[in-house]
Amino acid sequence: MSAVLDHPHGHDDHHDHHAPVGWRRWVFATNHKDIGTLYLLFSFTMLMVGGVLALLIRTELFQPGLQLVNPELFNQLTTMHGIIMVFGAIMPGFVGFANWMIPLQIGASDMAFARMNNFSFWLLIPAGLMVVSSFFMPGGAPAAGWTLYAPLTLQMGPSMDVGIFALHIMGASSIMGSINIIVTILNMRAPGMTLMKMPMFAWTWLITAYLLIAVMPVLAGAITMTLTDRHFGTSFFNPGGGGDPVMYQHIFWFFGHPEVYIMILPAFGIISQVVPAFARKRLFGYTSMVYATSSIAILSFVVWAHHMFTTGMPVTGQLFFMYATMLIAVPTAVKIFNWIATMWQGSMTFETPMLFAVGFIFVFTMGGFTGLILAMAPIDIQLQDTYYVVAHFHYVLVAGSLYAMFSGVYYWMPKWTGVMYNETRGKIHFWWSLIAFNVTFFPMHFLGLAGMPRRYADYPMQFADFNAVASVGAFFFGFAQVYFFLFVVLPCMRGKGEKAPQKPWEGAEGLEWEVPSPAPFHTFENPPKLDATASRVIG
Amino acid sequence: MNMMKSIQGKLGSVLTTALAWLGTAAFTLAHAVNDLPGGPAVNQLNLHPPVTRIAEEQAWLHWFMLIVCTVIFVAVFAVMFYSIWKHRKSVGHKAATFHESVTVEIIWTIIPFVIVILMALPATKVIVAMKDTTNADLTIKATGMQWKWGYDYIKGEGEGIGFLSALDRKQRAMSDAGGPKAGEVVDDYLLKVDNPLVVPVDKKVRIITTANDVIHSFMVPSFGIKQDAIPGFVRDTWFRAEKIGDYYGQCVELCGKEHAYMPIHVKVVSAQDYSTWVDGEMKKMAAKADDPSRVWTLDEIVARGEKVYTANCQACHQANGKGAGPIKPLDGAAVVLDADKTKQIAVLLNGQNNGAMPAWKQLSDTDIAAVISYTKNHWSNKTGQIVQPAEVQSARK
Secondary structure, three states: OHHHHHOOOOOOOHHHHHOOOOHHHHHOOOOHHHHHHHHHHHHHHHHHHHHHHHHHHHHHOOOOOOOOOOHHHHHHHHHHHHHHHHHHHHHHHHHHHHHHHHHHHHOOOOOOOHHHHHHHHHHHHHHHHHHHHHHHOOOOOOOOOOOOOOOHHHHOOOHHHHHHHHHHHHHHHHHHHHHHHHHHHHHOOOOOOOHHHOOHHHHHHHHHHHHHHHHHHHHHHHHHHHHHHHHOOOOOOOHHHOOOHHHHHHHHHHHHHHHHHHHHHHHHHHHHHHHHHHHOOOOOOHHHHHHHHHHHHHHHHHOHHHHHHHHOOOHHHHHHHHHHHHHOHHHHHHHHHHHHHHHOOOOEOOOHHHHHHHHHHHHHHHHHHHHHHHHOHHHHHHHOOEHHHHHHHHHHHHHHHHHHHHHHHHHHHHHHHOEOOOHHHHHHHHHHHHHHHHHHHHHHHHHHHOOOEOOOOOOOHHHHHHHHHHHHHHHHHHHHHHHHHHHHHHHHHOOOOOEOOOOOOOOOOOHHHHOOOOOOOOOOOOOOOEOOOOOOEOO | OHHHHHHHHHHHHHHHHHHHHHHOOOHHHHOOOOOOOOOOOOOOOOOOOOOOHHHHHHHHHHHHHHHHHHHHHHHHHHHHHHHHHHOEOOOOOOOOOOOOOHHHHHHHHHHHHHHHHHHHHHHHHHHHHHOOOOOOOEEEEEEEEOOEEEEEEEEOOOOOOEEEEOEOHHHHHHHHOOOOOOOOOOOOOOOOEOOOEEEEOOOOEEEEEEEOOOOEEEEEHHHOEEEEEOEOOOEEEEEOOOOOEEEEEEOOOOOOOOHHHOEEEEEEEOHHHHHHHHHHHHHHHHHHOOOOOOOOOHHHHHHHHHHHHHHHOHHHHOOOOOOOOOOOOOOOOHHHHOOOHHHHHHHHHHOEHHHOEOOOOOOOHHHHHHHHHHHHOOOOOOOOOOOOHHHHHHHHO
């Protein structure tokens, strides 16, 4: 980013003379690299905000009894932590990666709709501000859980409406971003870059973008109905007027489950780029990876009610959703096997991106297995809405999505900033995060098995020790991310560090390594001529 | 804003406490607590000891899944770590070039597929058993309310019993005060209720759940049950507890600010103890109910009647008894002033004007007698007549 930040005119490129400078460069940004940077910084900011909320939660739970917050504020904290992390940190983070990397990977000059790209980013700012400021509104922030279940949402104060509006805006932003990604991938690939030669990251995002377009309107529908129930006398979900609160859950999870894959498929894409690069061996089973990703995406539409086993579904419903959910384990297992087969007989080195990738495979798989256990309806009856579920989704979202993003940041940072990150610091960040993460979330499995419900501001004394351990771990994990930003990212953004070569990774393949580091403001203005594998430019 | 300020202040004190604790290496061991039989054990690692067949099946399934998953996990990652160990550049390993094998792909698609089917089969029969709520010996309705549970014995021995069950108030106050003090041993912290749910051992108990306001969820881990209580809808689950004892659970669906403070306590007792308990409850209810043969004084019954009037009649007939529009006035009405009390009793029991005045026979004899006496002696009506419950009772026949 340094070179990009400081020298927008630094390349002998006549287009650059029109590039705006100063604040105009960012506010009027139409360059995919600038917008990617903005997305990534926004995402990290929200990660920190959501992280502070998480630490407030963990501080309250450090010991039994209420010490820090009242139960009402506690519910606001859990709710906003969820919303901010899902819609503010993880989703925009991956869009940032998509903006930066997809045009570079497919040999396109920019995203298809440059101005819409600007709009989809800048929509996030008011949305993010509204979400964060809801804490200061009368009655405080929404406190109905990030899932916003009716009819509890009907009891919320005015900040609920603000939250709904913010979610609408973020949804619009996501849909525009997705359309942009789909059109870019389908129309702007360099000649010779056929779909089945495209890098896995672009593939996973293509599929994710379709998922987003399919389900964001469903979320919008659910929260709009909540809004009209609150203010315009409708009774979609209000049992007082004959509405059905369970219908809300069906609609929400019809969005919510594909959403889970929206947050993990791009992560799979990043890992599928990083593992071959450091194994110095091509990705094993590229075709089956594409098919596995597509099957996960398709299956994700028919499993939503596994979030609702305790609502009292008929026996056939439970059976169907149990079987369908367990089926997802198959394509997911195929992906894990393929990554390991890629490593097999490779010539591996373990720079930080690879460490995070291996850490991802290892820890994400644990989350995958607890997912399989939760999918069994009879066991889920015991574990639903307990800390086991909290442990499970943090294993797949933190050790999954977030670790993949870290892996991607380390992998592509030299391309973005033109300097190498500090390898020792990267390794410290990895081990520190890995250990702190497990100290935080592993004990939660025990708490859940022992029956501690989630979203509890206070708990029976028997749960005290594991909660204390988790709280200590959480602080260590939080500090690790501050360290990451201050001592890894910031020096790179300032251009401090060893100058990065065009291709800093011996085994890396793909068009992003065919342009200089840092990537010039404009790349592939004329469609490049590619070799047979579509991974090298030959003139 | 005040909230934020108070957080800052409290955060400071919490950090100091935490540091002090770390300093003395006391940590949470400072909390003395024992296992709670039927509730959580200290640092419990697995599911509760099962007390029903379903919970036993769940515990078995969980062990089965845990073992299968661990074996797969260890096997898969043994391969990965072997590869990480052997196929490193630093030990001079050269990368192979293979990157595709349809056979291998097919094999490792089919194997997980077979494994998940094998996993799902034993679960299927448990689901079918869990869902079979027929032929219950006792049916109890559990109503979730912000923030307590209401229990109504609907069918079976004890039919008609109903009560509310809320967290012990002292424990709620203890929570606000920062939890049990050091040295204070509260094994049932946040699990103690005023009125536990009482059920007989070895009987199939069907729990019907519903809610008054928002969604709650009824959970008793030892029984392996968890069923959302949804306002406007009824759902059901069942258990057959095989051991006498106290069992604890908590509300598990976010239901507002006091979500953590609506525990569930189920007392499983022997058949004889259950009958004794039912008799006791029945006597208590009978004592509370009005005796229709009681003879009331004028003042007493008018005071009672005023309450009945406010609750049932005032909406139409108005507080001043003048009625409104098509609603007839009671103040000065012929039927009210009539010396023949049976006329007004008949109107209340049967309604009038094709139901424009509805029948109120669902009210108790005492209530009907009271409200009639009230109307006969209020506003400008000064008849001095008393209607006793016995008169209403005989008019019903």
